[in-house]
Amino acid sequence: MIDQSQIAAAHVASTASPLKAAKKRKGSGWATRLISPFETLREFTQLTRRTGRSLWLVSMMIVLSLLAVLLVVIQVIEYVAPFVYTIF
Amino acid sequence: MFWSAKSMRIRQLISGTLSILFGVTLAMVVAEVGFRIILPNSRVYRALTPNLEVTFNAQAYAKGVQGPAVFKVNSMGVRGREWSRDRASEYRILCLGGSTTESLLNDQSRIWTTLVEHKLKQQIAGRDIWVGNIGKAGLASAHHVVQLKHLDIYDPNLVVALVGSSDFISHLKQDSNDTHSRDAIEDERLLEEEAFALVPDRPLLDPLGTWYKKTRIWHLGSELSQFVSNQSQFQDRDGLSLQRWRAMRAAGKRSSVIPPVEAALDAYELRLRQMVKLADNFGAPIVLMTQPSIWRAGLSDVEKGQLWMGGVGDFRDVPGSLYYEPEALERGMDAFNQRLLKVCQDTHTPCLDLAKAIPKSTDYFYDDEHFTDKGQELIASRVAEAIQPLLEHRTIEGQVSEGPHPAFGHPLPRERVPDLLQVCFLAESLKPGSVLRCRRSFIPNLDTPGL
Numbered sequence: 001m002i003d004q005s006q007i008a009a010a011h012v013a014s015t016a017s018p019l020k021a022a023k024k025r026k027g028s029g030w031a032t033r034l035i036s037p038f039e040t041l042r043e044f045t046q047l048t049r050r051t052g053r054s055l056w057l058v059s060m061m062i063v064l065s066l067l068a069v070l071l072v073v074i075q076v077i078e079y080v081a082p083f084v085y086t087i088f
Numbered sequence: 089m090f091w092s093a094k095s096m097r098i099r100q101l102i103s104g105t106l107s108i109l110f111g112v113t114l115a116m117v118v119a120e121v122g123f124r125i126i127l128p129n130s131r132v133y134r135a136l137t138p139n140l141e142v143t144f145n146a147q148a149y150a151k152g153v154q155g156p157a158v159f160k161v162n163s164m165g166v167r168g169r170e171w172s173r174d175r176a177s178e179y180r181i182l183c184l185g186g187s188t189t190e191s192l193l194n195d196q197s198r199i200w201t202t203l204v205e206h207k208l209k210q211q212i213a214g215r216d217i218w219v220g221n222i223g224k225a226g227l228a229s230a231h232h233v234v235q236l237k238h239l240d241i242y243d244p245n246l247v248v249a250l251v252g253s254s255d256f257i258s259h260l261k262q263d264s265n266d267t268h269s270r271d272a273i274e275d276e277r278l279l280e281e282e283a284f285a286l287v288p289d290r291p292l293l294d295p296l297g298t299w300y301k302k303t304r305i306w307h308l309g310s311e312l313s314q315f316v317s318n319q320s321q322f323q324d325r326d327g328l329s330l331q332r333w334r335a336m337r338a339a340g341k342r343s344s345v346i347p348p349v350e351a352a353l354d355a356y357e358l359r360l361r362q363m364v365k366l367a368d369n370f371g372a373p374i375v376l377m378t379q380p381s382i383w384r385a386g387l388s389d390v391e392k393g394q395l396w397m398g399g400v401g402d403f404r405d406v407p408g409s410l411y412y413e414p415e416a417l418e419r420g421m422d423a424f425n426q427r428l429l430k431v432c433q434d435t436h437t438p439c440l441d442l443a444k445a446i447p448k449s450t451d452y453f454y455d456d457e458h459f460t461d462k463g464q465e466l467i468a469s470r471v472a473e474a475i476q477p478l479l480e481h482r483t484i485e486g487q488v489s490e491g492p493h494p495a496f497g498h499p500l501p502r503e504r505v506p507d508l509l510q511v512c513f514l515a516e517s518l519k520p521g522s523v524l525r526c527r528r529s530f531i532p533n534l535d536t537p538g539l
Contacts, residue, residue: 055107056107056108059112059115060112060118061111063112063115064118067119077312082137082140083142083322083323085226085323087226087258088258
């Protein structure tokens with residue numbers, strides 16, 4: 001059963017003094033922007049722990065991240081050291 | 089239905105493992121698709137990385153080399169200028185070889201291939217001369233065989249190959265015991281990947297070879313692995329690698345006896361014959377050249393200090409490795425050069441004995457066998473002298489023998505036959521019948537009487 005009073009309260013909270021909220025966001029500035037990805041990660045970790053059903057997603061993200069790093073490293077190597085004197 | 093705590097844990101463990109495996113597999117598939125989009129498949133072979141341009145400043149460690157030195161690859165993956173759009177207006181000479189052809193530390197304008205282009209008459213029967221360089225450090229005759237199988241990429245009129253050094257050095261490195269490497273070198277694909285900067289991908293479902301080795305992920309992984317294990321082999325822009333390799337040799341052990349070379353020479357001869365045959369099948373004559381080097385008995389300490397090659401095993405990685413003395417290296421290199429001359433004699437292939445033409449001095453070499461700018465100039469003169477008679481016949485119209493030569497696309501003038509002999513450098517050592525066959529390698533339709 002949906003509690004209509006909670007929905008109303010949430011609606012009031014989200015619309016109350018939007019200028020103030022925007023100011024607050026603006027005021028936090030670079031620190032917020034710096035932290036926000038980690039916040040997202042933290043929330044994702046919490047979700048994973050709570051549900052225990054996102055292991056596949058976590059492992060996929062880790063593997064994709066490693067492969068992205070591999071791609072960058074290879075590109076850098078090819079740029080920095082394109083000449084190899086291999087005695088086959 | 090109720091599960092016991094233990095069976096619940098097992099169930100969770102299994103589902104967790106399956107979940108991770110699913111995630112990893114999905115990531116691999118996504119990454120493979122992504123890599124294939126980001127790094128599109130090369131549909132063609134390219135000897136060098138197209139449009140690569142690097143400037144070297146190695147003059148401090150490579151005496152006699154002027155810097156800064158530009159290394160510039162054209163859009164077709166050849167160190168040289170761009171081709172003409174009109175193929176018929178160009179006479180193409182393609183130069184193959186290892187590091188001594190590549191001439192990494194010398195400026196583009198001062199390498200022997202560019203100088204040959206300048207030294208040859210600018211036009212042959214209305215066609216511009218173009219000389220390209222696809223030399224790459226470490227490439228041996230086995231790689232050149234693979235390169236010659238793809239001659240259609242370059243469509244040359246003439247092929248010039250400076251070979252022998254990598255075969256010899258590679259043999260010394262293996263010290264006649266490393267059969268594993270020799271097995272690997274038989275792998276055509278491996279040779280292709282070593283000989284070319286770009287190689288077309290093979291389909292994943294191609295029955296030849298292991299499927300996972302055809303994936304981009306595997307390829308990137310193996311590149312990283314090679315980088316980690318071969319760091320000592322990278323050539324930096326300032327020539328510091330040269331200095332490091334010299335220090336390794338200076339601190340190494342010495343031997344004046346090289347391992348037996350007969351088996352390596354036989355394999356070398358076989359590949360040279362394959363090279364001649366492949367070039368012949370394509371319709372472009374090949375000129376083989378022996379490898380010059382500074383190695384000789386009686387090198388001064390200063391000259392010896394310039395050397396870094398001729399070690400056993402991973403001599404640039406392992407301190408205290410065994411290195412061969414210059415006089416031993418000279419004997420070994422000479423054996424390879426003699427075998428090349430023998431192949432020329434047997435197959436009536438034009439040869440240029442460069443090893444005899446270049447003095448063994450630091451004026452011409454900045455290390456064991458890599459050329460100073462002065463050395464490049466001398467080599468270019470010798471090569472141009474050898475090639476010019478091959479081209480000159482095109483300037484004489486009308487005075488021709490019957491039938492066009494497949495390489496020159498033009499009937500050859502009977503009057504120019506004596507000039508063509510200049511490229512048969514072994515003529516003195518050949519029997520009269522062999523001299524005739526040598527001539528005939530250039531003039532297949534020439535009739536016997538009158539010669």
